[in-house]
Amino acid sequence: MPHASDDPQPLTASPGAPLRGALKPPGDKSISHRAMILGLLAIGETRVEGLLEGDDVLRTAAAAKALGAGVERLGEGRWVVRGVGIGGMSDPAETLDFGNAGTGSRLMMGVVGGQPVTATFDGDASLRSRPMRRILDPLVKMGTEVVSEAAGGRVPLTLRGPREAIPITYETPAASAQIKSAVLLAGLNAPGTTTVIEAAATRDHTERMLRLFGAEVAVTPHGPGGHGRAVALTGQPTLRGTDVIVPADPSSAAFPLVAALIVPGSEVTLRGVMMNPLRIGLITTLLEMGAEIERMDEREEGGETVADLRVRASRLKGVAVPPERAPSMIDEYPVLAVAAAFAEGTTRMAGLHELRVKESDRLEAVAAGLKANGVRFEVQGDDLVVHGDGAAPQGGGTVATHLDHRIAMAFLVMGLATREPVTVDDGAMIATSFPSFLPTMRDLGGRIEA
Ligand code: S3P
Numbered sequence: 001m002p003h004a005s006d007d008p009q010p011l012t013a014s015p016g017a018p019l020r021g022a023l024k025p026p027g028d029k030s031i032s033h034r035a036m037i038l039g040l041l042a043i044g045e046t047r048v049e050g051l052l053e054g055d056d057v058l059r060t061a062a063a064a065k066a067l068g069a070g071v072e073r074l075g076e077g078r079w080v081v082r083g084v085g086i087g088g089m090s091d092p093a094e095t096l097d098f099g100n101a102g103t104g105s106r107l108m109m110g111v112v113g114g115q116p117v118t119a120t121f122d123g124d125a126s127l128r129s130r131p132m133r134r135i136l137d138p139l140v141k142m143g144t145e146v147v148s149e150a151a152g153g154r155v156p157l158t159l160r161g162p163r164e165a166i167p168i169t170y171e172t173p174a175a176s177a178q179i180k181s182a183v184l185l186a187g188l189n190a191p192g193t194t195t196v197i198e199a200a201a202t203r204d205h206t207e208r209m210l211r212l213f214g215a216e217v218a219v220t221p222h223g224p225g226g227h228g229r230a231v232a233l234t235g236q237p238t239l240r241g242t243d244v245i246v247p248a249d250p251s252s253a254a255f256p257l258v259a260a261l262i263v264p265g266s267e268v269t270l271r272g273v274m275m276n277p278l279r280i281g282l283i284t285t286l287l288e289m290g291a292e293i294e295r296m297d298e299r300e301e302g303g304e305t306v307a308d309l310r311v312r313a314s315r316l317k318g319v320a321v322p323p324e325r326a327p328s329m330i331d332e333y334p335v336l337a338v339a340a341a342f343a344e345g346t347t348r349m350a351g352l353h354e355l356r357v358k359e360s361d362r363l364e365a366v367a368a369g370l371k372a373n374g375v376r377f378e379v380q381g382d383d384l385v386v387h388g389d390g391a392a393p394q395g396g397g398t399v400a401t402h403l404d405h406r407i408a409m410a411f412l413v414m415g416l417a418t419r420e421p422v423t424v425d426d427g428a429m430i431a432t433s434f435p436s437f438l439p440t441m442r443d444l445g446g447r448i449e450a
Helices: 029-041 055-066 102-113 133-141 177-187 205-212 250-262 281-288 323-329 333-342 353-357 362-372 405-415 428-432 437-443
Strands: 011-014 020-023 043-049 070-075 078-084 118-122 145-150 154-160 169-171 193-198 217-222 228-234 243-245 267-274 292-301 304-312 344-349 376-380 383-389 422-424 447-449
Touching (some): 011 405, 029 043, 029 102, 029 177, 029 205, 055 102, 102 133, 102 177, 177 193, 177 228, 205 217, 250 267, 250 281, 250 304, 250 405, 250 437, 281 292, 281 323, 281 333, 333 344, 353 362, 362 376, 362 383, 362 405, 405 422, 405 428, 437 447
Parallel strands (some): 169 193
Antiparallel strands (some): 011 422, 043 078, 070 078, 145 154, 217 228, 292 304, 344 383
């Protein structure tokens, strides 16, 4: 994974005073991408509030525009998308450059793959290394032509969609909301029912938002123990533009949350954090570890439950995190590994194979970061086992981030509480998901410097 940005920005986090204060984390990345995409496919105007204005989402907004939508920023987090309707897209004049964004690129492949347009997808060195076959395989069954692709089914690649997609029933080979969503989005232009079967339930934002825009989506439990889902979409609906309120992203909230737990004496309140049950595996796990996290003022916002979370520095203990919890906290393992390094006892995180195909090989990147900072751990197959003694790890290391925003933020959080400062080689990618991370952490009293 020898990837670095064009303009690497090393950052160093140092231990210091307790973190104090309140903040609202940025808008949810998954929902922000989907708001842009369904806005493109709807007829009429979609008004979005609280959009995450991170680089990943801005790339999706630019792609929606290139495919024919009117996309306009009205103010901070406030956007309007004027859609073209299903079947109304035009060939983009240029390559759709998704930068670092796996979600944006894969969901948009589903959109293009199901409709009569031709588009080329590309991205940065991280995206160019990520597997796209998992998206292309079902799309080909639905009638998409893969005009060209880089070796191993990667971007840059060009797709040409059919006049109408073929409705299919597809069992996803991995627990991935991106695969599920790409198939459903292609199914929007199929005459009949497109069904996705997943062995474990993954985040359901596509299903929820499709319904909000007027599509019919039936969801039924599937498989042993009802852990899986069958998601059936009735094709060729008329999607109508609507208002979307984006709640705060639990995956971004995770960083100040864990920081508040490990920096002694801290007390931090995170406001309006989305509590979708398919997204809060980290909170479940931290509570099991003994974290003091109070869920306050639960309310509905934009069709999701949100809550304020009051977090106090806590003595954590090691736990076993079962593999079936992985889909509900897939992006949170790097920062959970950091929390585990401060806990007393052993934390076993099982079934992490999907971490290997994120923005970096996150299992390898986390392992290298833990090693550089004196944490005892083992990688056993796809399990990560972290040993703590309840005291702050040594720190003092430099962590290679491999163009991965979550590796950068996780280890900066660590450096706020280790005995010696922690440096990350490049913080540039933090802008993809949490552009206000540095000022936010500094406002709380965290010392993070260039
Ligand atoms: C996402 C799904 C997850 C997650 C990613 C966002 C989404 O990826 O890691 O950050 O918005 O659908 P997979 O579907 O590959 O697990």
